Amino acid sequence: MKRDSPAPPTATYRLQLQPAFPFAAAERAVPALAALGVSHLHLSPVLEAVPGSAHGYDVTDHTTVRAELGGEEGLRALSRTARAHGLGLILDIVPNHMAVPAPEHLNGPLWEVLRDGPVSRYARWFDIDWAEHGGRVLLPLLAGRLGDELDRFTVHDGTLRYYDHVLPLRPGTEKLPLPELLDAQWYRPAWWRLARTELNHRRFFTVSELIAVRVEDPEVFAATHAKVLQLLREGVADGLRIDHPDGLADPAGYLRRLHEATEGRWTVVEKILARDEALPADWPVAGTTGYDALHHIDGLFTDPAGAERLTAAYRAFAAPPPDRGGDWPATARRAAWRMVSHELVTEVERLVRVAGRICDGALPLRDHAPWALRTALCEILVRLPVYRPYARPGAPVAPADAVLLEEAAREARAAFAVPEEADAVDVVKDAALGRFGDGPEHRDFCARFAQTAAALHAKSVEDTAFYRYAPLLSATEVGGSPGRPAVTPGGFHAFCARLQRDWPAAGTVLSTHDTKRGADVRARIAVLAEYPDEWARLLARLAERLPAPEPHVAWTAWQTAFGLGEPDALRLVPAILKAVREAALRTTWTEPDTAYEQAVERFVVAGPCGPAHEELTAFAATAAASVRANTLGAALLHLTMPGVPDVYMGTERVSRTLVDPDNRRPPDFAAEEPTGLAAEKLHLTRTTLRLRHAHPNWFGPDATYTPLPATGPTADHCVAFARSDEVVTVVTRLARGLEATGGWADTALTLPGGGRGGWRELLTGRACEERVLLGRLLHRYPVALLTRE
Numbered sequence: 001m002k003r004d005s006p007a008p009p010t011a012t013y014r015l016q017l018q019p020a021f022p023f024a025a026a027e028r029a030v031p032a033l034a035a036l037g038v039s040h041l042h043l044s045p046v047l048e049a050v051p052g053s054a055h056g057y058d059v060t061d062h063t064t065v066r067a068e069l070g071g072e073e074g075l076r077a078l079s080r081t082a083r084a085h086g087l088g089l090i091l092d093i094v095p096n097h098m099a100v101p102a103p104e105h106l107n108g109p110l111w112e113v114l115r116d117g118p119v120s121r122y123a124r125w126f127d128i129d130w131a132e133h134g135g136r137v138l139l140p141l142l143a144g145r146l147g148d149e150l151d152r153f154t155v156h157d158g159t160l161r162y163y164d165h166v167l168p169l170r171p172g173t174e175k176l177p178l179p180e181l182l183d184a185q186w187y188r189p190a191w192w193r194l195a196r197t198e199l200n201h202r203r204f205f206t207v208s209e210l211i212a213v214r215v216e217d218p219e220v221f222a223a224t225h226a227k228v229l230q231l232l233r234e235g236v237a238d239g240l241r242i243d244h245p246d247g248l249a250d251p252a253g254y255l256r257r258l259h260e261a262t263e264g265r266w267t268v269v270e271k272i273l274a275r276d277e278a279l280p281a282d283w284p285v286a287g288t289t290g291y292d293a294l295h296h297i298d299g300l301f302t303d304p305a306g307a308e309r310l311t312a313a314y315r316a317f318a319a320p321p322p323d324r325g326g327d328w329p330a331t332a333r334r335a336a337w338r339m340v341s342h343e344l345v346t347e348v349e350r351l352v353r354v355a356g357r358i359c360d361g362a363l364p365l366r367d368h369a370p371w372a373l374r375t376a377l378c379e380i381l382v383r384l385p386v387y388r389p390y391a392r393p394g395a396p397v398a399p400a401d402a403v404l405l406e407e408a409a410r411e412a413r414a415a416f417a418v419p420e421e422a423d424a425v426d427v428v429k430d431a432a433l434g435r436f437g438d439g440p441e442h443r444d445f446c447a448r449f450a451q452t453a454a455a456l457h458a459k460s461v462e463d464t465a466f467y468r469y470a471p472l473l474s475a476t477e478v479g480g481s482p483g484r485p486a487v488t489p490g491g492f493h494a495f496c497a498r499l500q501r502d503w504p505a506a507g508t509v510l511s512t513h514d515t516k517r518g519a520d521v522r523a524r525i526a527v528l529a530e531y532p533d534e535w536a537r538l539l540a541r542l543a544e545r546l547p548a549p550e551p552h553v554a555w556t557a558w559q560t561a562f563g564l565g566e567p568d569a570l571r572l573v574p575a576i577l578k579a580v581r582e583a584a585l586r587t588t589w590t591e592p593d594t595a596y597e598q599a600v601e602r603f604v605v606a607g608p609c610g611p612a613h614e615e616l617t618a619f620a621a622t623a624a625a626s627v628r629a630n631t632l633g634a635a636l637l638h639l640t641m642p643g644v645p646d647v648y649m650g651t652e653r654v655s656r657t658l659v660d661p662d663n664r665r666p667p668d669f670a671a672e673e674p675t676g677l678a679a680e681k682l683h684l685t686r687t688t689l690r691l692r693h694a695h696p697n698w699f700g701p702d703a704t705y706t707p708l709p710a711t712g713p714t715a716d717h718c719v720a721f722a723r724s725d726e727v728v729t730v731v732t733r734l735a736r737g738l739e740a741t742g743g744w745a746d747t748a749l750t751l752p753g754g755g756r757g758g759w760r761e762l763l764t765g766r767a768c769e770e771r772v773l774l775g776r777l778l779h780r781y782p783v784a785l786l787t788r789e
Helices: 023-036 071-084 108-119 146-152 178-183 192-198 218-233 251-262 291-300 304-318 328-343 345-360 370-381 399-415 423-432 440-468 489-502 519-529 532-545 551-564 569-583 594-606 613-622 624-640 676-694 735-740
Strands: 012-015 040-043 047-049 059-065 088-093 097-099 137-142 153-156 159-162 165-168 187-191 207-212 239-242 266-269 644-648 705-707 718-723 727-732 748-750 759-761 771-773 783-788
Touching: 012 023, 023 040, 023 071, 023 676, 059 071, 059 218, 071 088, 088 218, 108 137, 108 165, 137 192, 146 153, 146 178, 146 187, 153 178, 187 192, 192 345, 218 251, 239 251, 251 266, 291 489, 291 519, 291 624, 304 519, 304 532, 304 551, 328 345, 328 370, 328 440, 345 370, 345 423, 345 440, 370 399, 370 423, 370 440, 399 423, 423 440, 440 569, 489 705, 489 718, 519 532, 519 551, 519 624, 532 551, 532 613, 551 569, 551 594, 551 613, 569 594, 613 624, 624 676, 624 718, 624 727, 624 735, 624 783, 644 676, 676 783
Parallel strands: 012 040, 012 644, 040 088, 059 097, 088 239, 137 187, 239 266
Antiparallel strands: 047 059, 097 207, 153 159, 159 165, 705 718, 718 727, 727 783, 748 771, 759 783
């Protein structure tokens, strides 16, 4: 973000709007949230969506604010009340896709395309391959094969109906007999199982109910962004969060157009960065939404040696094969192969066809068999360690993209027995880098390769491998690196220094609507790396008394239950069932093993949610100091490190949430003041957010970040830094190891001097000298927040 752009928020508060928590409910929460100290409310998508949607990412109409939330007047009323309390609004927008709803007329542009075909004025909106299926859009909405479902179709009021689906009829076909009528349409109703191999339109990941939008088209951009831009222009909202930019054909081009249209409003992008990946420097945004910060914070509270012992204990307990949970790289690679050969076949085959046409159009590229192109394509895709490249035909290839594809191609060639046939690898690599020209086929392949790579990474890593690799579940989080879960203090400081230098107004998060476990659940689970041997012995005892359908399920369920901290079967059972379905080792969403799932449910109810949960409670009491240090330490780092912290709804207190939909339940803003650790976290959050609000320059784009090393025998258990030499953060890490060595002893921290007086610790009100013993500073809390007197 340019330094002359509008001032960024000091902190945002994310609200998940839904029919059960509409604009009016958010408006009632405004006084409490203003008192908390945030500067902006961060709203989940507000445009018209599928009726009843609990998230709003299934947009149906870009021109209308969602009626179920209170409509545009409800949004404007929320904005007025927020501004009266000194708050602004940040909107979450979804440029990549729209819903394929039932009834279909809820999506007006799609309705017209289904009625009028490629001549529709909206045909340019969607990535549809009209060359397939005889120029018809495949709609995989039938419960069975077409012949078995014919009796369930009716024609009524000029529409074709199938259960909740209402489809338009091509003009002039209304009176045809049903078989001829179906064949005369611009769409082809089909068995839902055909989607993974036969779909001829781009979708969001593997979700056929979400159709991708060609927002790279200027007319499509203008039409889909007009309402949002109006809300920004008229002061209803102040900034934007961009959902899934990696799904776009040209993320950089889109973001440049958006930056110009918004006149540089604060904008963050939901870009998931790999551990050593950098955000493209030419993106005109404030930064990412903050999953990279989450990874670095979580890793700081993960004991590296303990994580290795825990992994060894998991392997001994569950005995998973290397590529099914025993080894992280092998597990991720096998999950990727499953995706390209099963869930993403339609996307792969589309790329094979385009690659074939590119070869046919250039004599030097001919005679590459489709099987060779397919093999080369898949071998490269499964080897990409990041979401996607950003190459564009006609533009110079970025060095990072060239290295990425060259390394993947070098390994991919080994899949071919005949060296000459391995030349197909170079064809795919160079086409993906846009090196063959700037024609329609070249642009299509380059964009679709990157879009497919992004879908593959998300579905294979985050939605499959993370559920198969279970040694330490706190490490299997969006943007995480479970094979290397720990982050050193030096690594954390280096990350923060880069963030302040390059993206000082980027977002930072600890919990979101997409995290698989909330921050406070992960804080509890992370302590298991400090108690690996004790956890292994506890699991061995529990498994002997309460056998699970398989050891992997037992490890996952007991660890999740420990993180949750209460034997709540209504919440834990759905989370574990989702885990085994996503893992796709014994059951899946589309090929469920009902008997197996019932056995899993019985085990969770009788085991982690039964009387044996008392043993988890006792274990948690033993590890209470580490849980407290992790919970408060992560919260304070999040709120004071470089960037703009986004506080997820309810997480100002202790909030132990599991994977969606559990983490999307509306919070109770009228709840009484908490006690215990929850009260401490609320006190910390209020104090820190109010400090940020009162002194934005100490934390903003022009602030500084300075690591403060402790000195003494236990210095490695302290992480401290100064912001602008005006405020100091101190946290405790790996509390069990600290206790084992006898505590802080004479370990001390020297605060910034400069002859400007002493310091005061804000959580306790205690005055401090320039050199402070950590045993005294951290006597009451395992964390400290200091400002100059």
